[in-house]
Amino acid sequence: MKWSDLSSNWCPVARTLSVLGDRWTLLILRDCFLGMSRFEQFVESSGMTRHILADRLKRLVEAGILERKAYSDSPRRYDYVLTEKGQEIGPALMTLRDWGKKHMPVRRATSS
Template identity: 70%
Template sequence: MKWRALEDDWCPVARTLSLVGDRWTLLILRDCFLGQTRFEAFARSTGATRHIIADRLKRLVTAGLLEQKAYQQRPVRYDYVLTERGKELAPALETFRDWGRTHLPIRRSAKPNATE
């Protein structure tokens, strides 16, 4: 089943996933909660292609989770700011963060010994 097909699903979890259920969208939202607002910052932080970032930002603006605010006119460039609707996702992202800290701790590989 395609993501867009979930938009009209009876299940609210499925409908929510149709909007925010891919890694790039969640990472953009994470960055917004951390205070990032600019396209280039999202691209650097997430590692997603420019096309993906543009697509996800457009979708989040259309859904009313982010608002565009022009900060430059020639060429027009925007800050992307969480709306109240977008801010309501904070508990969900905090739950992901907390679960990840508990169950998926960072595993740093041991540094090789210089004498080996």
């Protein structure tokens, strides 16, 4: 089953994952909650390719989670800002962050 096929699945988790179910999308949302809104900021923060970022931003805008707002006409550039619907994802991201801190702590190499 493809992700796009999950949009009509009875399960709300499956339907949510059809939009948010990959690491790049969640990292974009993380960055939005950290105050980032521009394409170059997302590239720099996440390390994803420009092609992947453009695709994920388009999907998030189409899903009504982000909104594009022009900040430059020449060349045409946009800020990507969370909509009210997007803001509602915040508690889930906080839960993922807290779980990660508890169960996936950063392991640093010890110096000899």
